Amino acid sequence: MAIYRYRLCFSKEKEMKYISHLDLQRVFTRALRRGAIPVAFSQGFNPQPRLVFAAPLAVGLEGKNEYLDLYLTSCWEKEVLKQVLQEQLPGGLAIKTITFVDLSAEPLSALVEAALYVALFPSFSEQYVLTVADILQAKEIVAVRTGKKERKVDIRPFIYSLKIKNDSGGAQLFMLLAAGSKGGARPEEVLSLFPGGKETAKVFRENIFLRNGETLLTPAGETYEEYLQKVQLFLPA
Amino acid sequence: MRKLDYRALLDKVQKPARYLGKEINAVHKDPDDVQLHIALAFPDLYEVGMSHLGLKILYALSNNIPGVYAERVFAPARDMEELLRAGGLPLFSLETWTPLHAFDLVGFTIQYELCYTAILNMLELGGIPLRSKERKDGDPFIVGGGPGAFNPEPLAPFFDFFVIGDGEEVLPELLEEYQRWKKSGDQQRISFLRRIASIPGIYVPSFYEPLEKDGKFVGIKPLLSGIPSKITKRTVDLEHSFYPEAFPVPYMKVVHDRAMLELFRGCTQGCRFCQAGIIYRPVRNRSIPRLRQLAGNIIARTGFEELSLTSLSSGDYPGIEELVDELKEELEGKDVQLSFPSLRAESSALKLADRVQRNRSGGVTFAPEAGTQRLRNVINKRISREEILGAAAEAISSGRNHVKLYFMIGLPTEKDEDILGIVKLVQDTLAIYEKRDKKNRGPFRITVSTATFVPKAHTPFQWEPQIPLKEIRRRQALLKREFRPLRKVDFTWHEAEMSFLEAVFARGDRKLAPVLEKAYRMGSRLDAWSDKFSFSLWKRAFEAEGLDPEYYTEFQPGYDDPLPWDHIDTKVSKEYLIKEHRRAIRGETTGDCRVEGCRGCGIKNCPGMGVDGNLSL
Numbered sequence: 103m104a105i106y107r108y109r110l111c112f113s114k115e116k117e118m119k120y121i122s123h124l125d126l127q128r129v130f131t132r133a134l135r136r137g138a139i140p141v142a143f144s145q146g147f148n149p150q151p152r153l154v155f156a157a158p159l160a161v162g163l164e165g166k167n168e169y170l171d172l173y174l175t176s177c178w179e180k181e182v183l184k185q186v187l188q189e190q191l192p193g194g195l196a197i198k199t200i201t202f203v204d205l206s207a208e209p210l211s212a213l214v215e216a217a218l219y220v221a222l223f224p225s226f227s228e229q230y231v232l233t234v235a236d237i238l239q240a241k242e243i244v245a246v247r248t249g250k251k252e253r254k255v256d257i258r259p260f261i262y263s264l265k266i267k268n269d270s271g272g273a274q275l276f277m278l279l280a281a282g283s284k285g286g287a288r289p290e291e292v293l294s295l296f297p298g299g300k301e302t303a304k305v306f307r308e309n310i311f312l313r314n315g316e317t318l319l320t321p322a323g324e325t326y327e328e329y330l331q332k333v334q335l336f337l338p339a
Numbered sequence: 340m341r342k343l344d345y346r347a348l349l350d351k352v353q354k355p356a357r358y359l360g361k362e363i364n365a366v367h368k369d370p371d372d373v374q375l376h377i378a379l380a381f382p383d384l385y386e387v388g389m390s391h392l393g394l395k396i397l398y399a400l401s402n403n404i405p406g407v408y409a410e411r412v413f414a415p416a417r418d419m420e421e422l423l424r425a426g427g428l429p430l431f432s433l434e435t436w437t438p439l440h441a442f443d444l445v446g447f448t449i450q451y452e453l454c455y456t457a458i459l460n461m462l463e464l465g466g467i468p469l470r471s472k473e474r475k476d477g478d479p480f481i482v483g484g485g486p487g488a489f490n491p492e493p494l495a496p497f498f499d500f501f502v503i504g505d506g507e508e509v510l511p512e513l514l515e516e517y518q519r520w521k522k523s524g525d526q527q528r529i530s531f532l533r534r535i536a537s538i539p540g541i542y543v544p545s546f547y548e549p550l551e552k553d554g555k556f557v558g559i560k561p562l563l564s565g566i567p568s569k570i571t572k573r574t575v576d577l578e579h580s581f582y583p584e585a586f587p588v589p590y591m592k593v594v595h596d597r598a599m600l601e602l603f604r605g606c607t608q609g610c611r612f613c614q615a616g617i618i619y620r621p622v623r624n625r626s627i628p629r630l631r632q633l634a635g636n637i638i639a640r641t642g643f644e645e646l647s648l649t650s651l652s653s654g655d656y657p658g659i660e661e662l663v664d665e666l667k668e669e670l671e672g673k674d675v676q677l678s679f680p681s682l683r684a685e686s687s688a689l690k691l692a693d694r695v696q697r698n699r700s701g702g703v704t705f706a707p708e709a710g711t712q713r714l715r716n717v718i719n720k721r722i723s724r725e726e727i728l729g730a731a732a733e734a735i736s737s738g739r740n741h742v743k744l745y746f747m748i749g750l751p752t753e754k755d756e757d758i759l760g761i762v763k764l765v766q767d768t769l770a771i772y773e774k775r776d777k778k779n780r781g782p783f784r785i786t787v788s789t790a791t792f793v794p795k796a797h798t799p800f801q802w803e804p805q806i807p808l809k810e811i812r813r814r815q816a817l818l819k820r821e822f823r824p825l826r827k828v829d830f831t832w833h834e835a836e837m838s839f840l841e842a843v844f845a846r847g848d849r850k851l852a853p854v855l856e857k858a859y860r861m862g863s864r865l866d867a868w869s870d871k872f873s874f875s876l877w878k879r880a881f882e883a884e885g886l887d888p889e890y891y892t893e894f895q896p897g898y899d900d901p902l903p904w905d906h907i908d909t910k911v912s913k914e915y916l917i918k919e920h921r922r923a924i925r926g927e928t929t930g931d932c933r934v935e936g937c938r939g940c941g942i943k944n945c946p947g948m949g950v951d952g953n954l955s956l
Contacts, residue, residue: 120355120356120359125590128592131644132363134642135643135644136363136642149674161355
């Protein structure tokens with residue numbers, strides 16, 4: 103049977119930021135069923151609909167550009183798929199673009215290398231600039247992760263880039279952090295290094311970056327530098 | 340209307356998905372555009388309430404009526420409650436964040452006894468005076484329905500009225516009367532209550548007074564003329580009744596995270612401990628064409644991956660195999676799994692499950708209820724040891740790796756040999772597995788769950804006491820000891836104190852209301868959750884109000900004694916209950932009326948009754 107692979111870029115905002123990753127998967131599979139969209143199923147004892155998300159987003163964070171690879175058993179026009187699926191999605195989930203992807207390409211989740219988080223501070227402080235410099239110069243930054251077992255993680259290697267920008271009274275912090283299967287840093291771990299960061303800054307995930315040889319590209323094919331230029335123009339005041 | 344912004348709270352609670360109210364199929368209207376604004380309240384957490392069929396029926400039914408807007412409200416989790424109290428914020432509805440006190444009508448589903456304090460908590464958090472007599476004109480009317488309304492007395496002072504029987508039947512009439520009252524210009528609460536007190540199936544407790552003679556309950560007396568001395572339950576014509584198709588689809592995982600298709604209401608098995616088996620009589624089916632049409636539409640509107648064929652005993656549906664085939668045809672290619680919530684321990688039931696289940700490696704649940712044939716006869720669970728073991732053998736050979744067995748302890752006439760009969764039955768089930776060729780058998784476990792018998796109002800066992808707490812603990816300890824060496828068996832039991840409290844309220848009277856309020860004031864909340872239940876607190880509440888809880892659990896009235904719930908008429912006659920109780924004590928079973936003909940339970944105009952006096956369903 104022919105299988106068609108689509109890559110959906112969507113935003114996860116407003117109330118939907120409170121939906122966990124597992125719950126989000128159910129939201130999509132149920133929307134697909136309501137829309138009678140012919141989704142393909144995995145092989146095996148307990149077949150599951152074939153949906154591959156790029157990277158889970160933590161509960162409470164909005165995502166401006168999230169990704170999902172969807173496998174269908176018949177070829178739908180991208181625009182039709184977008185319209186039919188969008189009608190079935192709850193408010194807060196908006197499909198932005200759909201592209202075709204080569205079926206033989208690596209699974210989306212395996213390609214994820216980094217995620218760009220943006221933190222908006224209500225006011226600018228020179229202290230932030232110093233903190234960025236300190237972090238970038240540090241050899242090791244230890245974060246303590248609680249869970250079933252408390253453990254210490256050096257998050258410094260996971261901080262790929264940090265930029266702070268003074269913006270009409272406020273401050274914008276761009277954090278490019280490792281993501282994917284090999285581990286990563288969490289935005290709140292980085293934010294906690296800034297004075298009052300965790301309490302005052304509003305954070306969201308702006309985009310995901312995939313590995314492409316030695317470079318990082320957004321799923322739309324932009325480099326980090328290009329993307330950063332673009333995104334600064336569009337940020338909310 | 341004052342609207343509050345609760346968004347800030349969502350960032351501070353553990354599970355914000357409980358409070359979003361914007362699920363697919365949640366109904367959104369402008370409260371200012373409707374004449375009647377109702378809150379449908381469920382006194383437990385979102386994940387429990389959203390698993391409840393009745394709430395979904397009433398939600399969709401009310402919202403289909405022009406000029407009416409029904410919203411949902413659930414018990415807040417502890418973290419949300421603390422935030423509300425700290426901020427002086429009232430409990431709010433999910434859809435429009437309207438404070439509970441701003442509704443016209445707040446309807447509670449009363450599902451089980453241990454949710455009573457959660458009701459009081461929701462009222463108070465919602466800014467509504469706890470007792471009906473403290474409510475002023477302009478406050479919402481508080482109405483209760485569901486199985487708990489069949490013995491409403493412990494809750495009587497807190498409710499303005501109760502709906503007895505099928506809500507679908509009463510609700511439209513009630514809402515019409517409300518709108519008529521509003522239009523009449525008479526804004527007094529009491530006028531509205533007077534208007535509805537004569538609607539069949541509506542009980543206004545403040546118009547009735549319990550009477551005592553020498554400290555003994557002698558009956559309940561109407562205080563007004565023109566209101567009925569007995570309130571008769573309402574029953575809906577199920578085939579032609581409303582059934583929702585666009586269920587709200589929760590974001591978070593709820594207890595029953597699936598669409599529900601109600602095949603029939605009522606049950607004719609006649610288990611003597613079972614209250615649902617009495618209060619939902621007569622049994623009423625939906626037809627196969629109706630069910631098929633509903634199934635298709637429900638899945639198209641909700642997208643659920645599972646459709647549960649719910650009923651009290653779904654395998655009893657006449658033509659169940661044909662139904663399953665038709666539903667499978669209807670849902671072909673949609674990747675929807677059919678399921679049964681419970682099965683009788685019969686291999687025919689298991690074959691039925693096999694017809695619908697893609698994956699058979701999971702578990703299967705049977706409820707033999709008692710360990711010996713003698714005791715199963717007493718409770719009228721007409722199933723033999725051979726049938727139970729046959730079903731278990733079938734389950735094991737079809738590759739299931741887990742069998743769950745439900746039992747009750749403390750049933751009337753139970754002896755230690757009946758308890759040991761549970762152990763024997765489990766051992767025999769295990770032996771079936773162990774006899775299998777070692778190469779061909781995978782891992783296997785048996786879970787044995789035991790609840791403690793709670794005598795319920797309106798059942799043949801309403802004249803029976805519950806065994807004393809000490810005795811519950813002894814019998815549980817006996818089972819624990821016996822099961823300890825069986826390594827493939829997991830033994831679980833209901834907390835004795837919770838079953839005890841359930842029994843107090845299940846046959847409670849109006850005198851218990853102050854104890855409820857006291858326990859609530861002392862901090863009792865979601866008692867149905869064992870981690871939140873505090874028995875010592877309840878004991879202190881009883882002491883403070885000078886009542887002995889054991890009076891209620893040990894209560895053993897005579898057949899002629901008036902009972903505090905006698906004014907609620909299930910349409911099943913007391914004579915029938917007495918006859919059934921006597922048969923129980925003699926160890927005689929009573930056959931299924933759908934199979935063996937009418938047993939004379941007293942239901943008039945039973946839709947199943949054929950011309951020859953036999954049930955034709």
